[in-house]
Amino acid sequence: MKKGEATKARILEEATRQAALRGLTGVSLNDVAEAVGLSKSGLFKHFESKEDMHLAVVQMVTDRFSELIRLPASQLPPGRPRLEKIFERWLQWCEDDWAESGCPIMQLSVELDDQPGPPRDLLHKQLQGFRKTVTREFLSLRDPPLSDREAQAAYFQMKSFVLGQSDARRMMGDADARRSAQAAFEALLDRTSRAAA
């Protein structure tokens, strides 16, 4: 059971790439099969249906997100260092790792937010987990710790800046987007850690 797993991984890789470009629904099994060097029917030895593949794509994207953003940050001291690392890797994820297609998590969010089903539920669960982790990190940003409300507000702004950067760069062609986001985030950290309880 080794060759099979490798092939499945290749299929998923390609499907994820295409989903980032055209959305989950826009992925054609024919195109995926061709790109991987398989026949269409060969795909069905690895996935029961297209929705099954959708689910696997969501899983793969969120796994990779964790690996590239959460993991490296978790090895730093809590608070500001971690938050800065997360933000930096997050921007990087949108900007470089998916340069041709834009952040797949944003794409999936917009596509799935009104489309009930297992893919949406999985994405929702993973994003909630990430939110919780980061919000907790905000709590320990100041010595008398932030209130839950404050931490949530900070996370809201942090994610907003990531979304803003992605939108500005991709849709508006704004080359300064990253600097704008970075500056806004640093200011947010300053404000948040300075503010009195």
Next chain:
Amino acid sequence: MKKGEATKARILEEATRQAALRGLTGVSLNDVAEAVGLSKSGLFKHFESKEDMHLAVVQMVTDRFSELIRLPASQLPPGRPRLEKIFERWLQWCEDDWAESGCPIMQLSVELDDQPGPPRDLLHKQLQGFRKTVTREFLSLRDPPLSDREAQAAYFQMKSFVLGQSDARRMMGDADARRSAQAAFEALLDRTSRAAA
């Protein structure tokens, strides 16, 4: 040439509704025709092709956006009143006017940002125009006017908060999203108008 225009408007209305739900590519001419009470071929008396309809949808969405956000604000005194009005109407636009589907401009942005062609170009042009208008409004927020850089940074954050609210509410089910966005924006206005040159 009156009945025709009315029918075309109805078609566009429905196509826009569906595009907000499933994206431009996801719109089925069959479904649109059926919903409007026409045959599929009847549609082609009003649009040369599907891409032609895509373009008209983008035009309609951005026109309505102007009408609902820019127009009411333009009747207020410049500076803070206008900015607050724009932000409030903008959030409203995402939250209510497209309650079931999410802000169509975000949807279109994500879908079109890597899809060259007339629809993308039109959307890009309209969004640039809007950005310019709002950025100019930021300039007159303070007596010694903001620098271009400051105004652009402020617009970046403003748009980020709108994106953040839409994402938080739709994908994360965050009922407080609007309040978070509103608070963040008010704080942004305070900071921006207070900051020394």
Next chain:
DNA sequence: GAGCTTAGCGACCGGTCGTGCTCTTTTCTA
């Protein structure tokens, strides 16, 4: 290396896609 398991192929299914064609009905205009 025999034998079971699994990966993969090719043909094919019913259905839907966007689009062209011809023909009829409705609407507008002079």
Next chain:
DNA sequence: TAGAAAAGAGCACGACCGGTCGCTAAGCTC
């Protein structure tokens, strides 16, 4: 009100969609 012009129906097309089936060939285990 007659006649031109526009609106729309009906149908058929070729391409493509996700998916099934039976078969072969390769891989894995003992």
